[in-house]
Amino acid sequence: MNIVEYRDHFRKTLSSKFKILEIDFIFKSIIDSFFKFDSTLMALNPSKKLSKRQISKLNDSLFLIKNNCPLQYVIGKAFFLDFEIHVNSNVLIPRPETEELVLWSIESLTNGNKVIDLCTGSGCIALALKKNNPSLVVKGLDISRKAISLARKNAKKLKIDIEWLIADIVNFKEEESWFDLVVSNPPYVHPSEIINIHPRVLNYEPKIALLTPKNDPIFYYKHCIDFADKSLKKGGKLFLELNPNYYKEVENQVQNANFSEIQIKNDFMGKKRMLSAVKL
Ligand SMILES: C[S@@+](CC[C@H](N)C(=O)[O-])C[C@H]1O[C@@H](n2cnc3c(N)ncnc32)[C@H](O)[C@@H]1O
Incomplete structure (x- = not known):
């Protein structure tokens, strides 16, 4: 599966819970935190293949977000000021x-x-x-x-x-x-x-x-x-x-x-x- 295919799966799974802009923000925060993929990756390299380990990590995160876990706990960090x-x-x-x-x-x-x-x-x-x-x-x-x-x-x-x-x-x-x-x-x-x-x-x-x-x-x-x-x-x-x-x-x-x-x-x-x- 490539990155854009996974993003689409992410959007589809969360569409009843969040607006699309929120879903994309969550997805970008997760791929940035876990894999250091920057926000331009999907535009510049939409067919970037995800490894099995990356897909498994994304699946875990998607499960947590779907079950109301705050994004900050999923990625383990938060901003303050x-x-x-x-x-x-x-x-x-x-x-x-x-x-x-x-x-x-x-x-x-x-x-x-x-x-x-x-x-x-x-x-x-x-x-x-x-x-x-x-x-x-x-x-x-x-x-x-x-x-x-x-x-x-x-x-x-x-x-x-x-x-x-x-x-x-x-x-x-x-x-x-x-x-x-x-x-x-x-x-x-x-x-x-x-x-x-x-x-x-x-x-x-x-x-x-x-x-x-x-x-x-x-x-x-x-x-x-x-x-x-x-x-x-x-x-x-x-x-x-x-x-x-x-x-x-x-x-x-x-x-x-x-x-x-x-x-x-x-x-x-x-x-x-x-x-x-x-x-x-
Ligand atoms: C509302 S949180 C505030 C955390 C942080 N100051 C903030 O603003 O995000 C309240 C904190 O009080 C701590 N707490 C609860 N009972 C306490 C007690 N009896 N004595 C000291 N700290 C306590 C909790 O562990 C928790 O970290």
Whole structure:
């Protein structure tokens, strides 16, 4: 089978799920990632024969995409702002809302600031902050050993120096450190919201990265706020990515702790998605 014949098979198999432009984008991303075939190959050499190994790899990918596996997990990488990171099924695929949170928090940082990213996952937030300003001292924390192992791999690939911590936000304390900025995109989907989640997310992204306990939709926010309250310097800043359905509850929680200048910001979809506050 040649490359164009396989592309046509790919289009036909996925036609009920995606528009043709999306299918072609997925196909090109896969052949580029796996075989380093560039996007002009199909035009310049449409009869390029695929090896048995290549066909088998493409068949596996097609099966996954057909079964709602996100492209990023199939090719093992994702873009965040201006850089590429490894992703796998142990970490959330970074979202555009989180890029907005990073860009907002960058405005508050100055040289040499100490920063911690709680619930770091792939490390995307911590990596973006330090990449933007290498003078920062940045830590990234996650309960998942596998997530931290991937974050470490991402830092190594990008040659970025970050201290990675495997810890539970529920009982994590840093008595020696006073941070200038605490940032987090914690798990924030309440189990009652599962009905609204696409199978692509629900079946493939780690539940530990998504879901809150049934009895407390702002459980992780409470622990991030509590940590920030105890560990931020006076005048230090807290940045949280919000679940728009619970923003008011999170805002109240921050108000009841030692913070002022609480701001809520909309994301590009017009949803209340980010909070910042200043430690009193
Ligand atoms: C929504 S994901 C965010 C990942 C990444 N920061 C991002 O924005 O793409 C939440 C992360 O919280 C981590 N997590 C869940 N429970 C935790 C806990 N008790 N303590 C620390 N991290 C936790 C998960 O492993 C997951 O990586």
